[in-house]
Amino acid sequence: MPLIKTNSILVVDDNTNNIRVLFEILHNSGFQVSVVKSGEMALEKVPSIQPDLILLDVMMPGIDGFETCHRLKSNESTKEIPIIFMTALSEVENKVKGLHLGAVDYITKPIQVEEVLARVNVHLSLRNTKIELLDEISERRQAEIKLQQTLKDLQAAQIQLIQSEKMSGLGQMVAGVAHEINNPVNFIYGNIDYLDEYTKNLLRMLNLYQQIYSMNQPEVQALAEEIDLEFLVKDLQKLLPSMKMGAERIRNIVLSLRNFSRMDEAEFKAVDIHEGIESTLMILQYRLKDRPERPAIEVIRDYGKLPLVECYAGQLNQVLMNILANAIDALEETCSHYTYQEMKQNPHKIMIRTFLSDSQWVTIAIADNGLGIPDKVKNRIFDPFFTTKPVGKGTGLGLAISYQIITQKHGGKLDCLSTPGQGTEFIIKIPVQQRN
Numbered sequence: 001m002p003l004i005k006t007n008s009i010l011v012v013d014d015n016t017n018n019i020r021v022l023f024e025i026l027h028n029s030g031f032q033v034s035v036v037k038s039g040e041m042a043l044e045k046v047p048s049i050q051p052d053l054i055l056l057d058v059m060m061p062g063i064d065g066f067e068t069c070h071r072l073k074s075n076e077s078t079k080e081i082p083i084i085f086m087t088a089l090s091e092v093e094n095k096v097k098g099l100h101l102g103a104v105d106y107i108t109k110p111i112q113v114e115e116v117l118a119r120v121n122v123h124l125s126l127r128n129t130k131i132e133l134l135d136e137i138s139e140r141r142q143a144e145i146k147l148q149q150t151l152k153d154l155q156a157a158q159i160q161l162i163q164s165e166k167m168s169g170l171g172q173m174v175a176g177v178a179h180e181i182n183n184p185v186n187f188i189y190g191n192i193d194y195l196d197e198y199t200k201n202l203l204r205m206l207n208l209y210q211q212i213y214s215m216n217q218p219e220v221q222a223l224a225e226e227i228d229l230e231f232l233v234k235d236l237q238k239l240l241p242s243m244k245m246g247a248e249r250i251r252n253i254v255l256s257l258r259n260f261s262r263m264d265e266a267e268f269k270a271v272d273i274h275e276g277i278e279s280t281l282m283i284l285q286y287r288l289k290d291r292p293e294r295p296a297i298e299v300i301r302d303y304g305k306l307p308l309v310e311c312y313a314g315q316l317n318q319v320l321m322n323i324l325a326n327a328i329d330a331l332e333e334t335c336s337h338y339t340y341q342e343m344k345q346n347p348h349k350i351m352i353r354t355f356l357s358d359s360q361w362v363t364i365a366i367a368d369n370g371l372g373i374p375d376k377v378k379n380r381i382f383d384p385f386f387t388t389k390p391v392g393k394g395t396g397l398g399l400a401i402s403y404q405i406i407t408q409k410h411g412g413k414l415d416c417l418s419t420p421g422q423g424t425e426f427i428i429k430i431p432v433q434q435r436n
């Protein structure tokens with residue numbers, strides 16, 4: 001009994017007697033049998049009927065079995081179909097040649113029922129197993145591709161989640177602090193002018209007293225000396241303008257903080273890019289100042305004339321923050337390579353250039369003269385969780401998030417140019433106007 005009854009077999013033979021015998025054996029065993037009488041006919045039929053097995057006679061007029069086999073094996077659509085040669089018992093050479101050409105087996109003539117069925121069944125079962133395996137492999141490959149895609153999606157979603165968490169956390173805090181400081185600072189700022197006016201009036205009054213009443217009274221004299229009246233009067237007048245300046249500065253910082261924390265704004269808005277850069281620099285100011293181990297980092301601005309740019313302002317500020325913080329990190333890393341004096345001679349710099357590439361695109365280029373990025377690191381810097389910083393210092397998400405914000409949220413480009421030993425430049429390009 002055949003193992004698989006629905007398999008189809010093509011018999012290729014010019015001998016009517018053989019055909020009849022084979023047909024009977026195979027048909028009675030439940031196979032679906034077709035017959036052709038020449039190599040030419042076989043080549044014509046096989047691609048369309050796609051049998052599961054071919055029994056091929058060697059000696060035929062016209063194209064012989066070898067040539068037929070060779071052509072079937074050279075054709076993509078037929079090369080996987082197993083072929084069994086049929087050859088006379090004595091023709092050892094033929095058997096070897098047939099196997100060399102890609103046949104899986106041979107049957108000797110005259111035909112023996114048991115032998116034919118045994119070999120046919122073996123090869124059909126092998127073929128069926130092979131097909132099943134191939135199907136399974138391709139199914140697995142599909143599943144694997146799907147899994148990889150899912151993994152990628154998941155990672156993207158995760159980055160986004162961390163990003164929005166980081167953003168909203170920082171944004172909320174900044175906004176909260178700004179809000180809390182805003183009222184008292186306005187109270188101070190708003191009253192300084194009155195204080196100034198009242199003080200001046202009081203001083204005029206004091207002056208007048210001094211003129212009209214003598215200062216010779218010992219108690220008055222003593223107090224004037226104790227409080228150093230002369231100095232007090234002079235200093236009081238200097239004190240107020242500098243307090244006013246300080247209050248003004250706090251007000252500006254509050255303004256910057258509020259500007260920076262515009263991350264909750266879910267819509268595109270036309271904003272002044274330079275304002276975003278300045279408020280980010282303001283927040284990073286404490287890191288730019290000089291330190292015992294290094295001189296201050298100089299920020300050089302080369303701002304072009306830019307139109308208002310449509311963007312998610314808070315997210316763009318986050319990108320500026322990441323890139324500027326990286327530049328400061330990179331500059332700080334050079335400290336372990338140079339002395340304070342050497343750094344004083346070759347100061348740390350961050351150069352910020354902005355320009356309109358054409359009327360459609362705005363470019364923000366941020367360069368540092370740090371140690372640069374080695375080539376083997378460079379193609380990984382945008383990978384999530386890639387960092388060269390010590391544990392606890394870097395999460396390796398800054399640039400991955402920035403890349404996502406610029407390319408996906410704004411349809412822009414983020415590139416990195418770096419010469420090891422000389423510095424790094426990040427180039428942000430975003431369209432002036434967003435298409436929906």
Ligand SMILES: Nc1ncnc2c1ncn2[C@@H]1O[C@H](COP(=O)(O)OP(=O)(O)OP(=O)(O)O)[C@@H](O)[C@H]1O
Pocket residue numbers: 322326327330368370371372373377381382386387388389393394395396397398399400424
């Ligand atoms: N200006 C730069 N100069 C030299 N290397 C840089 C510069 N900017 C980025 N890199 C390299 O790219 C890596 C990835 O930067 P990314 O901002 O993504 O992560 P990170 O700064 O290490 O961590 P964090 O998530 O805290 O930002 C850095 O660890 C650093 O090696």
Ligand SMILES: [Mg+2]
Pocket residue numbers: 322325326394398399
């Ligand atoms: Mg970073």
